[in-house]
Amino acid sequence: MKKRTGKRYESVTDITQTEHIKMVKEIFTTITEKYDFLNHFLSFGRDIVWRRFTASKMNFIQNRRYLDVATGTADLAIEVARKYPQTNIIALDFVRDMMNVGRHKSHKYDFSKRIKFLQGDALKLPFSDYSFDVVGIAFGIRNITDRARALREMKRVLVNGGQCMVLEMNFPRNSLFRGMYNLYLNHILPYLARHFSQNPAAYHYLADSIIHFPSPAEFMNIMKEAGFTNIERHSLTMGITCLYIGSKPDNGG
Ligand SMILES: C[S@@+](CC[C@H](N)C(=O)[O-])C[C@H]1O[C@@H](n2cnc3c(N)ncnc32)[C@H](O)[C@@H]1O
Structure with missing residues (x-):
């Protein structure tokens, strides 16, 4: 990564990895209360549909354990708990x-026994190998600078044949829509x-x-290099x- 030249944050490409992590922590500590509202409002409610679609694609093949990485306020974890009543979830x-905020919502929807919250780093998941059938990350990988390492960690904790x-x-990339x-992104959203x-x-x-x-x-190539197979992409809205869905190979890879 390039070094930052001035004092003010200009772009994610101009800061070091350490500065990036510090900034991500600061941002998510300060927007906590408004996060859910702004998420739904700024995406016109599509984020709810996107998480629902993600949950609908999950397959629980062995232990019915789901890990939600970078869970934030736990919307994906809650969606999984709702859709798959037999699962146990770590957020x-x-x-x-x-x-x-997520813990409060999980309690409200009566999922406290099935969703356990844990403070930890996506780059060093505190679980042994082969712990989960499915590992998911919603709107989190973008905030992680070492994406390859996060994906390798997700693969490590999956059972063979498990889904990421x-x-x-x-x-x-389409020019009209891009404009x-x-x-x-650059004018209406900041306003x-x-x-x-x-x-x-x-x-x-x-x-x-x-x-x-x-x-x-x-990104699919990064997933492939991290060791996933059968990589699919579903384009939404x-x-x-x-x-993106990838599988851990049946032989562990
Ligand atoms: C945009 S929020 C997404 C929250 C939630 N998954 C959702 O669907 O709304 C990104 C989250 O990633 C978390 N995060 C970023 N880097 C992380 C890391 N290395 N380890 C764990 N959490 C991380 C942030 O703290 C934040 O809560």
């Missing part, structure tokens, strides 16, 4: 304040964020991190979000 994030699900925003989306959030810089970061995320083909 992991390195920002405790985000998980506190990555739901992530995408910057469409409109650029306008939304709305200024009105609703105490931390509008978080939404500058959101736009910036989406624009700099690898293309679907590049005109390609602004993608669900």
Whole structure:
């Protein structure tokens, strides 16, 4: 990564890995209370549909254990608990304040016994190999600089034949749509964020991190290099979000 030249944050490409991690922690500690509202509002409610679609693609083949990495306020973990009543779920994030919101919702929906929250780092998952049937990460991989390492960790903790699900925003390459989306990400979204959030810089970061995320083909290649097979991509809402699914090989890979 390039070194930052000035004091002010300009782009995810201009900061070191350590600065990036620090900034991600700060952002998610300060937007906690408004996170769910802004998520639904800024995506016009599509985020709910995207997580539901992700859950619908899951297969629990052995132990019915699901790990939700970078769980945030636990919306995907809750969706999985709702759809698969036999599952047990670990929801992991390195920002405790985000998980506190998730814990509160999980309690409200009566999932406290099935969803356990754990503070931890996606780059060093605190589980032994072959612990989960499915591991998922929704809108989290973009915030992790060492994506290959996070994917290798997710693969390590999966059972053989287990599934890795990555739901992530995408910057469409189609020129007309790209122009409109650029306008939304760089002008409308920061404008709305200024009105609703105490931390509008978080939404500058959101736009910036989406624009700099690898293309679907590049990301699928990163998954392949991490050892996943049968990699699928599902393009959602005109390609602004993608669900990537990879399998851990039956022989462990
Ligand atoms: C955009 S939120 C996504 C939350 C949730 N999965 C969702 O669907 O809304 C990203 C989350 O990733 C977490 N995160 C980023 N890097 C992480 C890491 N290395 N380990 C654990 N959590 C991380 C942040 O703390 C934040 O809660």
